[in-house]
Amino acid sequence: MKILVCISKSPDTTSKIAFTEGNTKFDENGVQYIVNPYDEWYALVRGLELKEALGGTVTTITVGTAADDATIRKALAIGADNAVRVDAEATDAYQVASEIAAYAKDKGFDLVLTGKETINYNGSQVAGMIAEELELPFVSLATKLNVEGTTAKLDKEIVGGVETVEAQLPLVVSCAKGMAEQRIPNMRGIMAARTKPLEVVTPVGGEAMTSFVSFDLPPAKSAVKLIDPENMDELVELLHNEAKVL
Amino acid sequence: MSVLVYVNSNNGKIAKNAMEAVTYGKKIGNVTVVTNGGADAGALAELGAYGADKVLVDRAFEGTDPQQLTKLVVAAAENVGAETVIFSNDLVGKSVASRVSARMKAGLVAGATGVPAEDGTVKVNVFSGKAFGFVKVNTAKRVISLLPNSFQPENNGGTAAVEEFTSNSGEAGIKVLETKKPEGAIPLPEAELVVSAGRGLKGPENWGMVEELATELGAATACSRPVADIGWRPHHEHVGQTGVAIRPNLYIAAGISGAIQHLAGVNGSKVIVVINTDPEAPFFKAADYGVVGDAFEVLPRLTEAVKKFNASK
Ligand SMILES: Cc1cc2nc3c(=O)[nH]c(=O)nc-3n(C[C@H](O)[C@H](O)[C@H](O)COP(=O)(O)OP(=O)(O)OC[C@H]3O[C@@H](n4cnc5c(N)ncnc54)[C@H](O)[C@@H]3O)c2cc1C
Numbered sequence: 001m002k003i004l005v006c007i008s009k010s011p012d013t014t015s016k017i018a019f020t021e022g023n024t025k026f027d028e029n030g031v032q033y034i035v036n037p038y039d040e041w042y043a044l045v046r047g048l049e050l051k052e053a054l055g056g057t058v059t060t061i062t063v064g065t066a067a068d069d070a071t072i073r074k075a076l077a078i079g080a081d082n083a084v085r086v087d088a089e090a091t092d093a094y095q096v097a098s099e100i101a102a103y104a105k106d107k108g109f110d111l112v113l114t115g116k117e118t119i120n121y122n123g124s125q126v127a128g129m130i131a132e133e134l135e136l137p138f139v140s141l142a143t144k145l146n147v148e149g150t151t152a153k154l155d156k157e158i159v160g161g162v163e164t165v166e167a168q169l170p171l172v173v174s175c176a177k178g179m180a181e182q183r184i185p186n187m188r189g190i191m192a193a194r195t196k197p198l199e200v201v202t203p204v205g206g207e208a209m210t211s212f213v214s215f216d217l218p219p220a221k222s223a224v225k226l227i228d229p230e231n232m233d234e235l236v237e238l239l240h241n242e243a244k245v246l
Numbered sequence: 247m248s249v250l251v252y253v254n255s256n257n258g259k260i261a262k263n264a265m266e267a268v269t270y271g272k273k274i275g276n277v278t279v280v281t282n283g284g285a286d287a288g289a290l291a292e293l294g295a296y297g298a299d300k301v302l303v304d305r306a307f308e309g310t311d312p313q314q315l316t317k318l319v320v321a322a323a324e325n326v327g328a329e330t331v332i333f334s335n336d337l338v339g340k341s342v343a344s345r346v347s348a349r350m351k352a353g354l355v356a357g358a359t360g361v362p363a364e365d366g367t368v369k370v371n372v373f374s375g376k377a378f379g380f381v382k383v384n385t386a387k388r389v390i391s392l393l394p395n396s397f398q399p400e401n402n403g404g405t406a407a408v409e410e411f412t413s414n415s416g417e418a419g420i421k422v423l424e425t426k427k428p429e430g431a432i433p434l435p436e437a438e439l440v441v442s443a444g445r446g447l448k449g450p451e452n453w454g455m456v457e458e459l460a461t462e463l464g465a466a467t468a469c470s471r472p473v474a475d476i477g478w479r480p481h482h483e484h485v486g487q488t489g490v491a492i493r494p495n496l497y498i499a500a501g502i503s504g505a506i507q508h509l510a511g512v513n514g515s516k517v518i519v520v521i522n523t524d525p526e527a528p529f530f531k532a533a534d535y536g537v538v539g540d541a542f543e544v545l546p547r548l549t550e551a552v553k554k555f556n557a558s559k
Contacts, residue, residue, distance in 0.1 A: 013487055013506065013507045013510070017373045017376040019377070037487070041488070093344070094353070094354070097348065119374050119487055121373075121379075122373075123354075123357070124335075124340045124344070124357075125343075125344040128340075128341055128342070128345045128348070129344045132348035132349050137312075138312050138313070138419075138420075139420060140312070143481070158337055158427075159337060159433045159435060160428070160432075161425060161433070163424070164422075164425075165421060166421045166423055177474075177489055178482075209347070209351070209384055210353040210384060211381070211382050213367050214380050215379045215380070216380075221533075221534075224531070224533045224536040225536070229543065230547075232537075235537065236554075236555045238535060239496065239519070243534065
């Protein structure tokens with residue numbers, strides 16, 4: 001099994017979200033970057049489990065600059081065999097997807113895994129775009145993935161339930177909660193990661209189709225209205241007449 | 247301007263978020279809807295009330311296979327010369343919009359919360375609802391996927407012309423083996439009212455009072471991450487940064503502290519009610535209404551109050 005896992009960095013989940021340069025740029029001041037949790041906890045770890053059960057390799061791929069190397073090393077410390085970095089600033093989902101598709105095209109990967117979305121831009125776009133560029137089937141928001149021979153069996157979220165589906169490899173899968181449990185890298189993994197191959201490849205010139213013009217923060221919430229815990233009739237009355245949600 | 251809206255009409259049902267997408271499309275231009283499967287032509291014609299002129303329906307295949315739907319939507323977009331293609335950003339929309347965008351070389355605005363401005367930029371949610379961004383599409387055509395429950399459907403009456411359409415969508419790449427839907431439960435991602443609880447409830451045996459309130463309200467149930475992780479509640483109920491993101495009209499949170507990662511999944515809710523024994527719980531800062539009290543007493547009391555309210559309606 002040859003598995004490719006797409007890894008992106010994202011700001012730590014407790015980061016203060018602010019913008020600079022006239023609200024056109026994310027303020028990176030004091031922000032710590034982590035491996036996007038969906039990529040790490042669900043896609044990467046499930047990839048590793050499949051490799052451990054069935055043999056093969058797990059390669060990570062990231063579109064980014066040298067600034068991404070720390071998060072890539074983290075993925076290697078968790079257990080990926082090798083990493084690829086397409087040497088370009090990530091600008092939008094399509095540019096990232098077309099770079100990854102161009103790299104993966106003739107490498108014979110059986111599975112391409114991504115997290116369900118990044119926690120910064122929340123686009124949930126890259127996996128489907130890779131699948132379309134490679135003309136492969138795509139299962140989105142999978143919560144379970146098993147492989148037997150050349151057939152993958154998956155559970156995926158549907159509205160109000162779960163669907164069990166089957167697809168032939170090669171296949172693109174975006175991974176959601178349930179897929180696997182987070183793995184904390186140990187000292188040996190961290191040491192080994194330092195010498196694992198991180199190949200830097202030249203971009204093919206994938207072009208962005210969208211751009212962010214500006215950002216804004218939501219208006220501050222007005223102060224909470226406290227209700228006497230003895231008086232739930234009042235709460236219902238407010239939800240009905242004031243908030244108009246009942 | 248010609249606008250194409252994909253509507254999921256499988257099982258003959260058209261969900262509210264599809265009506266939102268059609269109404270949204272009407273704000274941009276002349277709307278054609280594309281769908282597939284066996285839905286009744288009369289039900290499809292009713293989309294005219296939300297602004298569709300025409301509905302193209304491909305009867306040759308059922309289901310929501312992303313590859314088949316991509317071929318269908320691309321063929322329909324060509325057929326009507328659509329410059330804008332619209333999806334609801336639900337579970338199906340997410341899996342198809344990205345493929346259609348790549349195929350048509352049409353930039354994708356994912357998770358739109360408003361109609362395009364004069365200059366063409368579209369407002370989207372970013373940083374898990376902690377901020378929003380304005381996206382510009384740099385291609386001639388564009389795909390917009392609309393965040394469910396961020397735009398009200400408008401029913402102005404009227405019917406749409408329903409036409410059979412052939413898209414030669416080929417075989418499904420994904421074979422559905424089994425579908426499991428818990429009986430009676432209200433699906434969380436689409437729910438307008440949600441009752442949620444966290445570690446403050448102490449154990450799974452205490453969820454009866456959460457479910458009773460939910461039943462009385464007609465709400466879905468949800469939980470915080472540790473509660474799903476220890477197995478008190480099923481994973482699909484976990485809301486937050488690493489679970490499901492929801493935007494109901496009303497979110498009631500009992501015994502949840504309001505950690506930043508939890509808030510990231512619920513801060514799009516229109517109204518938030520927080521029940522917590524600790525007046526310092528961070529969740530109160532994000533709440534519209536707060537009850538400082540013991541969930542074990544407050545929840546049953548609230549259920550009683552809702553019962554009374556329902557009976558008086
Ligand atoms: C990378 C990352 C991602 C995460 N993603 C998520 C996520 O997606 N979703 C999520 O929820 N969390 C997430 N978390 C965890 C998050 O940080 C919190 O730990 C978690 O939300 C806390 O859950 P809780 O509020 O149920 O429990 P606690 O923080 O233990 O809070 C329990 C609350 O119950 C109150 N309480 C106790 N007894 C009662 C009573 N009788 N009546 C009323 N109130 C009572 C207490 O005052 C307290 O406020 C994430 C963390 C990390 C690091």
